Amino acid sequence: MASIEKELYRFGSPQDAVFICEKHDLRIDMTCDDCEEFICSKCVKTSHKDHRWGTISAATSLLRKDLRNVLKTIEAKDIQHMDKKIQEASKQIKENKRKCEREISKLQKHYDAILKDLDLIRDNIEESLTNSLEVKESKVRRLRSTFKEQKKKALRRIKDMKENNGDMSDLDLLKTYRELIKLSSSDDSDIDKFRYSLTFNAVKERQGVIKTLIGEVFDLQEITLKETGSFQWGGNQIDDLVAINVDSCFLGNRKSQSLERVNKSGRRELSIRLCINSVCVTDKNKVYLTDKLHKCIAHLSPSDSISTIFRTDPLEPLGIYQTMDGDLLVTLIDNETERYFPNSPGRCLLRRMTTAGEIVHDYEYNEDGKKKLFTWPSRVAQNGITDICVINRIDKSEGELLILSFSGFLKSVYNGQGQRDAFDPTDVDCDPNSNIIVCDLYDSTIHLLNPDGKFMKFLLTKNQVTHPTAMSLRQSTLWIGDFQGVVKVFQYNA
Incomplete structure (x- = not known):
């Protein structure tokens, strides 16, 4: 004083x-x-x-x-608010520690099933988790100290103004009052951003390199999207969107039977009249199409000519995606299939085939060989640990995401995050970390799932995207098309 x-x-x-x-x-x-x-x-x-x-x-x-009433209000509300923030910070420190211990426990259980020579990787990951906790604790402790100091200063000025306001000059009184207001009404620091956010991703199937087997640590808060551009593509719904590179993509609409190649600014580079269901651009920039009318897989050459590679008749090809080893994954239905009917006599399946049309594997039934996996498999993708992700329509405005092992075992089913009764997925893709990205038409959201199909966060909500119908990730660029022909381009940071 x-x-x-x-x-x-x-x-x-x-x-x-x-x-x-x-x-x-x-x-x-x-x-x-x-x-x-x-x-x-x-x-x-x-x-x-x-x-x-x-x-x-x-x-x-x-x-x-009105000085006494003003000070009384500050004491009654703002000081109590400071106390609440201090309590939240203390609670966050404890919660962070519990979460860290839980993640380390998950790591230990997974580690126990792996060979002893993974000790070094395990220690490195645990160190990363613990270091993150220490960083978070340090930040929250500093934040708590700031709240305490603000409270101490505010109380000091309140006491001073109560006891000495009669002796203060007008200027000093006003200055002290403004300092008090700044202390009591300073912007709240968001304690939630200091929440322990590292999560350990366990990989169930032990395939690939040792690092993939043990799993990895990543910070969920660091996976973000930043909009970098948008354009209007006609006024019809975008039924198919596939990125060619970071600067251009294919857009398709079944109603107008059109397929166009456009750049980020929306300028048309190619326009084709063709009734297709889906497009696939391989890692070598080869373009494959599922031709709905002719029931075949077609190829678009660098000179923009279309040729049939092989036929799928009597099955109609829907979705298409390149596997990690260069084959094609194609979802198929036949004419006898009743839409969304589980016991339909027709065929609904996912087929793995070579680019020459040779059948490698059919995914049609569950492990028992009797129950069908699909009712209407519309889209397909594969992540970095070879799991296959299939959008399966179960009604006109409802669907589910099936995650299959490469051998065909049904690992999990994702039915949305519970915003409403129905989950309406329209497209799926995977990021370099094997996380799964799904767009939900009805709820206007983009979901991020871990490789096991468990929800992690919403990448986008209805404030950022409106009824998304198609989506494609290429390198670090995510393209999203909606039901009114709007295409938005995002920088995907992972």
Whole structure:
């Protein structure tokens, strides 16, 4: 308190203090409410002429009239709010520690099933988890200390104004009051952003390199989307969207039987009249199409000519995707299939085939060989651990995401995040970390799932995307098309 009093009364008694404007060498007797500055009468007519201003004596007079009520309100509400933030910070520290311990426990259980020579990787991951906890704890502790210091300063000024307001000059009283208001109404720091957010991803099937087997740590908060552009593609629904590279993509609409290649600005580079269901661009930039009318897989050459590669008749090809080893995954139905009917006599299946049309494997039934896997498999993708993700329509406005092992075992089924009764997935793709990205038409959301098909977060919500119908990720660029022909392009940070 002594240091504060020394600062406030360094010019003698409260009423003797006189402050001079450095710019105009006049007495400071005015206050600007917009700039929160103390000014002179000439400042009012020049740099502050369009601002809200008044005399210091008038402002102080108004403050003194209701000072006790104002201080009482601050004590009753703002100080209590500070207490709440301090409690939240303390709770967050404990919660972070519990989450860290839970993640380490998951890691240990998974590790126990792996060979002893994975010890080094296991130690590195545990160190990453623990280091993250220490960083988060340090930040939350600093935040808690800030809240405590703000509370201490606010109480100090409240006490000073209660006990000494009669002895304070108008200027000092107003200055102290403004400092109090700033302390009590400063922007809240979002404690939630310091929540422990690292998560350990367990890989159930032990395939690939050792790092893939043990799993990996990533920070969920670091997986973000940033919109980099958008354009209007006609006015019809985008039924198919496949990125060619970071600068261009294919867009298709079944109603108009059109397929076009467009760039990020929406400029057409190619237009084809063709009744297709889906497009696939391979890692070598070869383009394959599922031809609905002719029931075949077609190829689009670099010279933009179309040729049939092989027929799928009597089955109609729907979705298509390249496997990691260069084959094609194609979802198929026949003419006898009743839409969305589980016991339909027709065939609904996923077929793995070579680019020459040789059948490698059919995924049609569950392990028992009797129950059908699909009712209407519309889209397909594969992630980095070879699992296959299939959008399976079960009604006109409802579907599910099936995750199959490469051998055909049904690993999990994702039915949405429970915003409403029905989940309406329209497209699926996978990121470099084997996470699964799904767009939900009805709820206008983009879901991010871990490789096991468990929900992690919404990448986009209805404030950022409207009824998405098609989607494609290429390198770090995510393209999303909607039901009114709008295409949005995002930078995918993972």
